[in-house]
């Protein structure tokens with residue numbers, strides 16, 4: 001078919017480097033004790049990198065299990081033949097959802113008594129056992145069971161013959177934020193609450209997997225690792241906090257690239273793009289690039305970012321529009337229509353990190369990485 005031959009790099013695309021994911025997994029594993037497991041968190045289509053690509057690459061690097069946010073994400077991984085343990089980190093509530101969860105051999109996160117009773121009913125109806133993780137809230141105040149009734153929930157499982165308690169976990173609220181006194185104290189408080197709870201139910205918890213840390217918690221230290229760590233951002237090549245950057249060598253696993261579609265030579269004092277927020281100060285050469293905010297290049301970045309062409313930086317000028325943006329290439333007469341522009345990620349020795357974008361747009365690197373839209377084909381390198 002003629003249409004099947006369209007080059008995914010015709011206009012703009014996301015390059016994904018699975019070998020970087022594998023290397024990052026190995027590097028993170030080197031921080032863990034031998035008995036500590038690593039869950040690769042591949043929710044939101046593998047933070048925008050493509051969940052199957054990322055999951056396979058992380059498993060090659062020695063990840064022991066996968067974490068997803070939704071039922072559909074888990075099913076998609078089963079469909080491509082992955083057979084490792086998969087935990088659904090989001091909340092499943094209806095019996096229909098939990099029934100599919102069981103049949104796809106995914107583990108649900110349980111936050112309340114009603115949910116665990118529903119799981120028992122469904123497993124019994126299917127004459128099988130349901131593997132579950134219980135989540136307890138130690139201060140995130142999102143999913144998880146109140147500490148006050150968490151023991152009741154754990155002990156209830158003794159009377160539910162079709163439930164197997166595979167894990168008990170909690171989630172850190174402040175480990176990856178600004179590390180001020182409050183944050184440090186709060187993380188330590190969460191750890192203490194978690195430990196206290198675990199020791200309280202020691203007779204039930206010794207045979208299941210205890211886990212607390214995300215990427216930031218993992219870098220903070222072994223005392224937060226317990227039996228397993230859940231790694232998202234670091235898997236994709238970025239340390240959540242600058243102070244951890246030297247803990248381990250991480251490689252970016254994604255680059256966003258687009259092509260120059262037109263070159264314009266314009267005189268001085270010419271307004272560029274919507275609103276004329278930028279005017280040329282001298283005669284200039286401008287490159288029109290085929291990528292815009294509909295692809296995930298946030299409009300708030302307009303006129304505040306640089307792009308890379310052949311390893312050198314050029315300023316983006318004027319408003320970023322839905323499908324296109326403009327770059328000032330006056331310095332370099334060799335750039336041509338078809339030249340490749342790197343918006344984010346590595347190009348030669350240079351690299352643009354999602355931290356650079358997030359500090360401008362008031363976002364966070366997590367949101368930047370999972371913000372690239374489906375109009376950008378994923379090209380696996």
Ligand SMILES: *Cc1c(COP(=O)(O)O)cnc(C)c1O
Nearest residue numbers: 041089171214215230231232233
């Ligand atoms: C997303 C998520 C993680 C991974 O967090 P990172 O900061 O990206 O490492 C871990 N645990 C839970 C419960 C999550 O939802």
